[in-house]
Amino acid sequence: MQSFFNSTVGKKILMAVTGQAMVFFVIIHVIGNSTIFVDGLNGYAERLHSLPVLVWLTRLIMLAVISTHVFFSIQLTLENWKSKPEKYAVQKHLRSTFASRNMIWSGLIIGLFLIYHLMHFTFQIISPDLAAANNLDALGRPDVAHMVISGFQNFFIALIYISALVALVLHLIHGIQSSVQTIGLNNDRTLPLIITSGAIAAIVLFIGYVSIPTSILLNIVKG
């Protein structure tokens, strides 16, 4: 018999579990980031980096999670394209959505953004003059807030982030509810509830993230 990782449901379950792990990360990340509104980002960053084991463990786990998710997403998508080689002359979609039909594209946009995002704020090589590692705040801490605020005052950088967030919200509007169905937690009664709450959760996350670059662009949060 096939192995778990070669089976259609097994691969889907891996996609769902890794997706949920990333959703969990994304929730923690937005909570951490929102300390910028109470002038707490530098303190948060310093405390986080005083726990190198936690930081590196998270990074390693996320690396494994993301690689698994991307590997299987490409494999599954290619298989699915092969299974439907001919299109209808007329096609009416009854239940699927723009979000559900474009998971691979929203996902790949997020993937490309992730590389940019790491170069920008983790490795800090996009605008080295603003790098937190080289600029200390009044308390002698790496000035993460300055790096973020000056970064987002650049309209094009903010636009890159906002576009990636649009891809993320589309990915999660379908992804969150889909992952619950994949791991088998649905019945007739819960399905519509999960679909709605998954979409709401995705939109709440989107608002949480997008509020940072927009409030900097609108000068509500200043450096």
Next chain:
Amino acid sequence: MNLTLYVWRQQSSELQGRMEKYYAQGISPDMSFLEMLDMVNEDLIKNNAEPIAFDHDCREGICGTCSQVINGVPHGPEERTTVCQLHMRHFHDGDTVYIEPWRAKAFPVIKDLIVDRSALDSIIQAGGFISVHTGGVSDANSFLIPRSDAETAMDAAECIGCGACIAACPNGSAMLFTAAKVTHLAMLPQGRPEAKRRVCMMTEEMLTKGFGNCTNHYECQAACPKGIKVSFIAKLNREFIKAAQLIKEE
């Protein structure tokens, strides 16, 4: 009623097909969609043209043989209705109607609107059965089955195997079909002993036959003429998780 039809014509699986235009004239709103096509075919035969080949058998919505995508929807615009039970009163005089065969790699076109659905039989043969000794019928109530379980099994057993779920699925996945069979048998005590093997073998066969993976578009449930629900796919996924131990052992 008079209609303009665009119908997929294809001589054989090897040859290229294309949409061709036909006129259906003098159609009564009381006719079924297939009777409308019968009328068109009569005209074609009178004019020495090749009639449109389409699959049909019972014409009462129970055999699952009829299979046409009408204006982009498998079995046409009426919910929970097979093509044979679709009546022309749901169309209007002057309408343009597009008629295409089921589309999926696992369903090659044999001719015109007829596709080869034997891949569904292979999925059933891989595990959609219960291995029991034949013999005398056992006494009623010798197996106690909770009513709600019996109802769920019956709901799943409503699948007529027409393949509309695969035709509707953007991935050409047969998950709804497979999940209906898996659920139907997994809900009953007679089906439990082979439940783990069944879910593994049937999903594996599904991929082998060229069907796609499920990505939860739920397009299948919307197209199903029998209202088979995607909650059965969640049930299949649960059965698969329970079977994970078996996969490790073998």
